[in-house]
Every structure is written in C-alpha cells, then in structure tokens.
Amino acid sequence: MKLLQKMLVAFALLGTCLTTHAEKADQDKPIILEAEKVSVNDVQQVYELDGEVLLIKGSILITGAKGNIKVDPEGYEYVDVQGNPESTASFRQRREGPANEFMQGRGKTVTYNAKTELLTLTGDANLKRLHNMQMLDQLHGWKIDYDDVQQRYQVSPPANAKAEDLPLARAILSPRRKATLEK
Numbered sequence: 306m307k308l309l310q311k312m313l314v315a316f317a318l319l320g321t322c323l324t325t326h327a328e329k330a331d332q333d334k335p336i337i338l339e340a341e342k343v344s345v346n347d348v349q350q351v352y353e354l355d356g357e358v359l360l361i362k363g364s365i366l367i368t369g370a371k372g373n374i375k376v377d378p379e380g381y382e383y384v385d386v387q388g389n390p391e392s393t394a395s396f397r398q399r400r401e402g403p404a405n406e407f408m409q410g411r412g413k414t415v416t417y418n419a420k421t422e423l424l425t426l427t428g429d430a431n432l433k434r435l436h437n438m439q440m441l442d443q444l445h446g447w448k449i450d451y452d453d454v455q456q457r458y459q460v461s462p463p464a465n466a467k468a469e470d471l472p473l474a475r476a477i478l479s480p481r482r483k484a485t486l487e488k
Contacts, residue, residue, distance in 0.1 A: 331363030394414060412449070448462075449461075
C-alpha cells in the first residue's frame with residue numbers, strides 16, 4: 306500500500322509542472338447541447354440529456370450516452386456525463402498558452418465542475434495532454450482527477466482494490482523545457 310501512496314504523491318507532484326491553463330474565454334461562452342432527448346427545467350437550471358450527448362462550451366467538448374447538467378445561481382456549470390457499454394464518455398478542451406495544446410480524456414464517467422475547474426474521469430480513465438496532436442503526457446488509471454487551477458493530477462485505484470492488483474496507475478510525462486515553464 307505504501308507503493309500506491311508514493312505513486313499518488315509522485316503523480317500529484319509531477320502534475321504541478323504544467324504551466325498552461327484552460328481557456329478563460331470558455332467561461333463566457335453559451336452552452337450548446339445536443340442529444341436524442343433533452344429535458345430542461347429552466348427554473349432549477351437542470352438539464353437532462355439522453356442518447357448521443359454532445360456538449361460544447363467554447364473550446365470544451367464533452368460526449369457520452371447520457372448526461373446531467375446543473376447551473377448554479379452564479380452561472381457555473383456542473384456536468385456529469387456517462388458512457389455506455391459500447392463507448393466511453395469523453396472530454397476535450399483547448400489550453401490557454403501554447404497554441405494547439407489540448408487536454409483530452411475518456412472514462413466511463415466524465416464529471417466537470419466549471420467553478421473549481423476540476424475534471425474527474427472515472428472507470429478505465431485516460432487523460433492526455435496534446436500539442437499539435439502529439440501526446441506530451443498521458444495518465445491511465447481507474448479514476449483521474451485533474452485540477453486545472455492547481456495544475457495537479459491524481460490517479461486513484463478503485464476503493465475495493467486489492468494490494469496484489471496494484472499498481473493500477475500509469476503515467477508518461479514529457480520533460481519540460483525551461484522556455485515552456487517560464488511562459
């Protein structure tokens with residue numbers, strides 16, 4: 306179990322090396338929703354989506370089989386999208402800073418909190434940082450939390466994981482150039 310704890314700490318520390326942030330312009334963009342079925346409760350600001358879900362907000366693109374979106378009184382969205390047995394849910398967002406840099410992830414469930422800028426991918430989760438469509442960093446595990454504000458990753462095993470099944474997390478992290486870190 307100590308090995309797992311060391312790995313989680315290492316992933317969290319390595320994730321702090323990123324210097325780019327999500328596009329701030331995304332916060333002011335309208336949400337575009339597409340699905341086979343959309344249910345809107347405008348009073349409570351709750352949206353239920355079912356079938357071929359597509360959510361677009363600025364550079365953020367989330368897909369899945371069904372989803373739920375709640376908007377708080379300040380206008381921040383809380384998104385929860387699930388995949389189905391045939392396909393996973395996905396997340397993609399352009400990064401602010403270097404041109405053509407994206408965060409892209411998949412999992413059985415994608416959860417995004419626009420207020421805290423916390424992305425959680427659960428269930429055979431995979432998260433990549435891409436530059437010009439080339440992978441720079443890649444994480445894989447049962448659950449991946451990505452905190453965009455703090456620039457930290459955390460990869461966690463399932464709660465019921467057995468010691469003999471560990472480690473269940475993997476990271477491939479590209480070296481950072483000094484010029485990139487100073488931007």
